Amino acid sequence: MSKFLILIFVVLLGSTHGVALSDYGDALTKSLLFFEAQRSGKLPESQRVKWRQDSSLRDGFQAHVDLVGGYYSGGDNIKSSSEMAHSITMLSWSVQEFGSYMESELQYTKDAIRRGTDFLLKATNSPGFVYVQVGNHSGQNCWQRPEDLDGPRRLYKVSKQFPGSDVTAEIASALASSSIVFRHTDPAYSAKLLERSEKIFEFADENRGPYIISLGPWVCPVGCSAEYEDELIWAVAWLYRATKLEKYQNYIFQNMSKLEASFANGSFAEFGLNNKHAGINVLLSKLNMTDTRSSHLFLSYADKWVCSLLPESGTSSVSFLQGGLLFKQGGSSLEHATALSFLLLVYGRTLGQARRQVHCGETIVTPERLTEFARSQVDYILGNNPLGISFMVGYGNKYPQRIRHKGSSLPSKSIHPKRIDCKEGLSYYNSSDPNPNLLIGAVVGGPDINGVYDDSRDSVHSEPKMYINAPLVGVLAYLKSPH
16 A cells, blocks of 8 residues: 555544544543442532432342442443443553643542442452342333432352452452552552452452353343453553562463464454453553563564554554544444553553554554544544534533433432332333433443444443543543643
8 A cells, every 4th residue: 555545544534524623621521520420329528420319328238248339330220340340440540651641630530440449349358259240231121210229239249169250350450450549649548459459369360260151141241251361461460560579470471372372363452341452462561571571472462453453554453434433343332442542542652662663564653643543533532523423421512412321311319309110210211302411421332333323222332331431531631731
């Protein structure tokens, strides 16, 4: 492909569609409000999202455990330890990489992390068990506000007999990464997080197996990965970053061969809730390991991952929607866009600090190009797209109105104090009216493979998720600041 054609291709992908420049600072503020709206349990006096009230205050009580608090992972009032942990890891990584750009939003980010880690400490506090989910995926069969969830809710847990190395290692990653965030401001809490992370990782490593085998129909209605080796190495990578202990470095190299075998099938280019491969390579490329194998192993795969994304590389393995949004199969479109944009910015900083560039055949990719690509993805999300719609609720003049979210779509307790039962809520689900409560900052699933977005509660593409928003926090912090 000639340089002229490459230039034309890149320009077409990044066309502006006449949309105003993005206000990344405003989007950052709103993205953190979303986490407050997802809070479960007793709400603090500092709560800024006023249409939410206390909810699910008896979670775990029927099993004599305290599982109150944490977050609802998406729009279905479920508390998923896996989704929560992955989101907390991404928020913690955001603080470590981009905390200096967050300014007044830094404390809100730390508050968001701590609410998640407080819950994960509870979920891992029962010897021999790890609680991985509170509540059932009821969908539209029970359309109810979280504030009306006043009875016992179904609990799901993994154990030695019914292992869940993937979800347990995911929790270990969150606890280890967050321990770094609180190391200087609350050393006692940081030490508690790290100690629990090491303990839970040992549990995950000694009792191997994915939780889809024993709990799949209940915790993975759409589908989970049957692999768990990547989550184990992901956890160890964070433990190594938090401790610098040689035993964790040794573990990585003794077990990486299992992941390398799957890299041949393209997994090196994947990163998200169910696949950590690209994240492992980007994270470990930053660590100053004493083993010289690290420079070849992790940097080479991270470089290859970059080339798999960029359209001008000649080896791109992703599709692009009109307007430039990268599209990968599996999950939601914006899940991939936010997660991969975050990794690109982190790796771009790694390249810049090392004064390196990525060579994709004859094409040279600079750190600045990675920032430019990540910016294009964020701009698409915020409204610079052919639809002229911001996929972040409350941002811009046009955004989703009928998102698939129970709390947002039902009248608040202050407006409708009387309890709303499961079936009673269906009239609101089926309504064509906009949601009465604005879930400010929520990023929905996004457009489908044809670039179409269905602004309907019937559509899975209209549901927001914690793990879509979490990587975006760090990206927005970086983009809003001059460099």
